[in-house]
Amino acid sequence: MVEIAQLKAGQKVFIHAGSGGVGTIAIQLARHLGAHVATTTSTANVDAVKALGADVVIDYKQQAFETVLRDYDVVLHSLGKDELEKSLQVLKPGGQLISISGPPTADMADQLRLSWPIRQVLRLLSHGIRTKARQRGIRYAFLFMTANGGQLRDITALIEAGAIKPVVDRVFPLDVAADALAYVATGRAKGKVVITVP
Numbered sequence: 001m002v003e004i005a006q007l008k009a010g011q012k013v014f015i016h017a018g019s020g021g022v023g024t025i026a027i028q029l030a031r032h033l034g035a036h037v038a039t040t041t042s043t044a045n046v047d048a049v050k051a052l053g054a055d056v057v058i059d060y061k062q063q064a065f066e067t068v069l070r071d072y073d074v075v076l077h078s079l080g081k082d083e084l085e086k087s088l089q090v091l092k093p094g095g096q097l098i099s100i101s102g103p104p105t106a107d108m109a110d111q112l113r114l115s116w117p118i119r120q121v122l123r124l125l126s127h128g129i130r131t132k133a134r135q136r137g138i139r140y141a142f143l144f145m146t147a148n149g150g151q152l153r154d155i156t157a158l159i160e161a162g163a164i165k166p167v168v169d170r171v172f173p174l175d176v177a178a179d180a181l182a183y184v185a186t187g188r189a190k191g192k193v194v195i196t197v198p
């Protein structure tokens, strides 16, 4: 949201799956930047995402987000292909669609210094969504998070200042890391799942 979309105060951002590990941080960061935030979650988590600062909360079991949201500047997508394509309807021309759950683009291949054949495969994989986005005047980017000391320092400062409160769902010791991954794979985590290292 900061580096790709340069999200600014007063802009509107739609964050899919606000109750998840990414969503719980992203909502708070967007609010800290002064943006208007919409998100989706199921009935049980509606109050929790409101408490994180979401201005508009759509219960995805009751309502289709693409029928409610209009003229957004930024969408942070973390779900499947259907939600990705419907996200285009939410954005205004000139808006920015950022996906962290695919499809990856050739830019990611450049970022990770992947080989030319893999770059071509990623270019093809993202061709459909890039074309549909371009037809609407929307920019599409895939974000692959990498360990980045500068970003972590900035986020740590926001946590220490109380601007972002990490939401931790469950904590697992390292020797049952497989259980932690299985829990994340259920897709029902509320916030972060932590593995403690002795």
Ligand SMILES: NC(=O)c1ccc[n+]([C@@H]2O[C@H](COP(=O)([O-])OP(=O)(O)OC[C@H]3O[C@@H](n4cnc5c(N)ncnc54)[C@H](OP(=O)(O)O)[C@@H]3O)[C@@H](O)[C@H]2O)c1
Pocket (backbone or CB within 6 Å): 016, 017, 018, 019, 020, 021, 022, 023, 040, 041, 042, 043, 044, 045, 060, 078, 079, 099, 100, 101, 143, 144, 145, 146, 184, 185, 187, 188, 189, 190, 191
């Ligand atoms: N590109 C990258 O570098 C990168 C980095 C981190 C994560 N990711 C990917 O991003 C995705 C999200 O990661 P995450 O850690 O945030 O996932 P997560 O914590 O496992 O997300 C679980 C949450 O998603 C919600 N959810 C599930 N289906 C939903 C739907 N249809 N609409 C709205 N909310 C829904 C659930 O809420 P309910 O229980 O209320 O349904 C739950 O709270 C994953 O695919 C992950 O692999 C990519």
